[in-house]
Amino acid sequence: MTREQLLEQINKKKSFLSVGLDTDLSKIPTHLLDTEDPVFEFNKEIIDATKEFAVAYKPNLAFYEVNGAAGWISLQKTLDYIPKDIFTIADAKRGDIGNTSTMYAKAFFETMDFDSLTIAPYMGEDSITPYLAFEGKWAIVLGATSNKGAMDFQDLMLEMSSEKVFERVIKKSAEWGTHENMMYVVGATRPKLLMKIRAMLPKHFFLIPGVGAQGGSLEAVCKSGMSSDCGIIVNSSRGIIYADHSKDFAAIAGEKAHQLQQEMKEFL
Amino acid sequence: MTREQLLEQINKKKSFLSVGLDTDLSKIPTHLLDTEDPVFEFNKEIIDATKEFAVAYKPNLAFYEVNGAAGWISLQKTLDYIPKDIFTIADAKRGDIGNTSTMYAKAFFETMDFDSLTIAPYMGEDSITPYLAFEGKWAIVLGATSNKGAMDFQDLMLEMSSEKVFERVIKKSAEWGTHENMMYVVGATRPKLLMKIRAMLPKHFFLIPGVGAQGGSLEAVCKSGMSSDCGIIVNSSRGIIYADHSKDFAAIAGEKAHQLQQEMKEFL
Numbered sequence: 391m392t393r394e395q396l397l398e399q400i401n402k403k404k405s406f407l408s409v410g411l412d413t414d415l416s417k418i419p420t421h422l423l424d425t426e427d428p429v430f431e432f433n434k435e436i437i438d439a440t441k442e443f444a445v446a447y448k449p450n451l452a453f454y455e456v457n458g459a460a461g462w463i464s465l466q467k468t469l470d471y472i473p474k475d476i477f478t479i480a481d482a483k484r485g486d487i488g489n490t491s492t493m494y495a496k497a498f499f500e501t502m503d504f505d506s507l508t509i510a511p512y513m514g515e516d517s518i519t520p521y522l523a524f525e526g527k528w529a530i531v532l533g534a535t536s537n538k539g540a541m542d543f544q545d546l547m548l549e550m551s552s553e554k555v556f557e558r559v560i561k562k563s564a565e566w567g568t569h570e571n572m573m574y575v576v577g578a579t580r581p582k583l584l585m586k587i588r589a590m591l592p593k594h595f596f597l598i599p600g601v602g603a604q605g606g607s608l609e610a611v612c613k614s615g616m617s618s619d620c621g622i623i624v625n626s627s628r629g630i631i632y633a634d635h636s637k638d639f640a641a642i643a644g645e646k647a648h649q650l651q652q653e654m655k656e657f658l
Numbered sequence: 659m660t661r662e663q664l665l666e667q668i669n670k671k672k673s674f675l676s677v678g679l680d681t682d683l684s685k686i687p688t689h690l691l692d693t694e695d696p697v698f699e700f701n702k703e704i705i706d707a708t709k710e711f712a713v714a715y716k717p718n719l720a721f722y723e724v725n726g727a728a729g730w731i732s733l734q735k736t737l738d739y740i741p742k743d744i745f746t747i748a749d750a751k752r753g754d755i756g757n758t759s760t761m762y763a764k765a766f767f768e769t770m771d772f773d774s775l776t777i778a779p780y781m782g783e784d785s786i787t788p789y790l791a792f793e794g795k796w797a798i799v800l801g802a803t804s805n806k807g808a809m810d811f812q813d814l815m816l817e818m819s820s821e822k823v824f825e826r827v828i829k830k831s832a833e834w835g836t837h838e839n840m841m842y843v844v845g846a847t848r849p850k851l852l853m854k855i856r857a858m859l860p861k862h863f864f865l866i867p868g869v870g871a872q873g874g875s876l877e878a879v880c881k882s883g884m885s886s887d888c889g890i891i892v893n894s895s896r897g898i899i900y901a902d903h904s905k906d907f908a909a910i911a912g913e914k915a916h917q918l919q920q921e922m923k924e925f926l
Contacts, residue, residue, distance in 0.1 A: 412758075414761075450761075452752070452754060452758045452759075452761035452762045452765060453761055455762065455769075456761045456764045456765040456769055457769065458730060458734060458765070458769045458770065459727050459728075459730035459731045459734060460727075461730075461765075462727035462729075463727045466726060483752065483753055483754050483778070484720070484751065485751055485753075485778050485780075486718075486720060486751050487805040487807075488805065488806075488807075490680075490718055490720045490721075491720075493682075493718075493720035493721055493723070494723065494724075496724050497720060497723035497724040497726070498723075501723075501724055501725065501726045502726060510751070510778040510780050510781075511811060512753075512778050512779060512780045512800055512803075512811060512812065513778075513800070513803050513805055513807050513808060513812075514805070514806070514807020514808055514809065514810030514811055514812070515806065515807040515810050516805055516806050516807040517805070532780055532781070535755070535780075535781050537755040537781055537782070537784055537785070538756075538782070538783065539755075539781050539782020539783040539784040539785050539786075540781060540782055541782065542783050542830060543779060543780060543782055543827055543830075544780065544782070546816050546817075546823070546826060547816065547817040547818075548814050548815065548816060548817060549814075549815040549816060549817045549818075550815070550817075555811065555823060558811065558814060559811055562810060562811075
């Protein structure tokens, strides 16, 4: 999907919501467990109920891999079910040497037809650039994450510069691609940091997890992170998909997504 | 697998060889392509021919994921085929927030029964510690890799210390586990660095890729990286599994593994 197509959808739906499909057999409504593929059944109902309000879906690979090969089948079926005009994010956080990265890119961009993949930057340039060779596809690089452990290494100050590790990661890796094939993961829980990164990268899209369950505020995120043409995709997983555990789970998920979309509309 | 069991095997086989199963449909002998599961057929013959000389097998996940769900079936069959006394490494380089890490740990340690998993440290403590809660299982953390991009971020010097990023990663993360549930990936191409890391961690095992195709020397690796009780697992992938492309590929792979084992014996 191109940047223009993504923007078109954001403007049409007045939304920049990504729904995280962290589908866990121990958390989905029990009546689904008797179906042939409970993970897919759950996702299907969630997608039907939220697709009007969401511009992206983000399956978290761990929740599929835990079911082995069957999980990859659920994932493929889910991807095929998502309407083609909605942006798809494989939240896989891959990162390896050059020839292995090319294989991961083929896995997610060709074997499966995801629009984008999250990537861990620790191994440097050849762990990122192979993904940029695929037209219409996106590398979403971990910049500053919002988990507790983010402070351990990302936040360390570098010698002879006023930069932290994550700032160097963002600045350096941004040279390898463009705002039309790269995005960054930036956590929602630190608005000042978000503002700083926006100043560094005025045009790039940021994928922002951590609103809701992890404690980030949508208003703070919008005020500190938006660009002149939106520039953010805000993800909510548990707050939407596990808002209810009854047979009405999908309808409630749809309401939660609608509420978020209504809030987002005000900032566009 | 416990550290003792691993050492027992190293001593019995006089080897610290890991065979990397980077099985690529475009590189395996063409006569295998007509079989039902060419990736598994290839791995099976490679395992039969090398198991006498190898103490570990390391499938690289990218090469399985590129085949989608079918790739995960090949991977599961391969894992089941590896003799139980041989150490298994899922070279997956996962790394995510706490609850997601737990799901990855379950995927590789329970759904599949791997002994260990490679892990990317960018997201810090909660991206590593969940793996350490599984008895007899190992987290193999990326320390200093041997690819070109390793220089981009791992090698940056930190302020107010004489440490580089990778040194802090190793030192800090080593506090979260022990030499009985953590190892480190350290590239083979920089012996001085290997020596430095060995001085920091006298007891931990290092998983060392990069000997052979990537240019590292076994002798240099042994002299600079071994501990008092071996302490290294040296991986070779392409140099063994793609040494030959004819119907004799497995026999030739066995010879290559045997040669490496004979060289390794001298250093034990």
